Amino acid sequence: MLRSRFDRTKTGLAGLWVAVAISGCANVGQQGASADNAAASAQAAAAAAQASDAATQAQQAASDAVTTRTVTTTKTIHYRVKRGDTLARIAQKNNCSVKDLLAWNRMNASAHVKKGQVLRIVTQQTVTTTVDANGNPVAARAPASSADSRAMAAQTRRAAKSVALAWPAQGVVVEPFQAGETRGIEIAGNAGDPVRAAADGKVMYAGTGLNEYGSLIIVQHNKDFLTAYSHNRKLLVKTGDIVHQGQQIAEMGNENNTRVSVLFELRHDGMPIDPMPYLPQGRG
Incomplete structure (x- = not known):
């Protein structure tokens, strides 16, 4: 049942990307049709330049305010x-x-x-x-370069027999993995504690569409392994982002859960497995 939900999620995401691509092609066609209107093109270029300048200034102001x-x-x-x-x-x-x-x-x-x-x-x-200037946490991540995106795309398509994980959170494991009974391990902590990517990968899902998971992030690491992080208070990444091991991706919370914790899942070929053998014994 759980595997089918993940499969439906991936299918829905794939459909979304296809829809975006089709929309982009339609826009290209419309631009070609209106290319003979020089005045409109000049106005559009001027507006785009002004918007770009404003965006650059806003980005610089935000960067200056970050501490x-x-x-x-x-x-x-x-x-x-x-x-x-x-x-x-x-x-x-x-x-x-x-x-x-x-x-x-x-x-x-x-x-x-x-x-x-x-x-x-x-x-x-x-x-x-x-x-930021108001003391609110912000995601400490830089946009992925095209080379980084290409490398990650190749990695997520590559078959792998294993994956090396880092601990996604500090805290006590209050719920161990039990095959057929639990989906992963539950690590307790305090509201707002950082939840970090356990390995390099691509965010395949970030949202609240699967109710029992609360606020959920799914990261694909290679063709065979993915990790999931549930019950977060705040998500700091979005679908499609490239993340690296140890990068903060969320704040711990208790969304759809009775205590503040992160439910950490490791899935092989869509099936939940015990993540403990893949995690280091010490906490980094």
């Missing part, structure tokens, strides 16, 4: 000790030091951990956000 803001947040997660765990092994898994583990849990240097014991782990996340 960056860096915010560091602290999060505490809880780790339940498993059989065979040691302080050193737990520290390695969570990208921290044994000294930090001891301090966070008020343990002395000779302490040992036991199976089932719960440890506090404190993480810091530094996020740099691009904001």
Whole structure:
């Protein structure tokens, strides 16, 4: 059922691009028919030049108003000790030091951990956000060059046996993947947290047309693999955009969901699969 909805979405998008292409051809024909009217052409050229100048000035003003803001947040997660765990092994898994583990849990240097014991782990996340003059986040992306677009078009048509992913968000995985029961993993966070592209690709869909997903982005990485990011508060990319791994594409939210999180899906040939084996163990 879910696969068919994705298929319908892609078919609808393809139809949209065909309609745009046909419209463009019709416009070319109309321009050719009116080419003998020199005065109208001159007026149109002057108006276009004025519009271009105005657009350039507006773009420059917007660029001058854009600034960056860096915010560091602290999060505490809880780790339940498993059989065979040691302080050193737990520290390695969570990208921290044994000294930090001891301090966070008020343990002395000779302490040992036991199976089932719960440890506090404190993480810091530094996020740099691009904001406009009013302090509103803006998408920090440059228009894709024609060469970049051609390369991505070739990549999305290329068959691939795998894909290397980066974490799309910081936070705790509160819902793991379960084949036949869930579509992906759910990563909890705070409203407005950045949601990032897990790999280079092309945005095949960005919108709210699939109700159960809320505000959804679908990125095609190659012929066989795509990722989806659901329940966003705000989308920062649009259909057709080229995105790169680590680029912010949305703000985390709770659209059509009971908690603030991103539902992250990895699909192979349209079918949902567990993304965990494709993600790095540490959080970058």
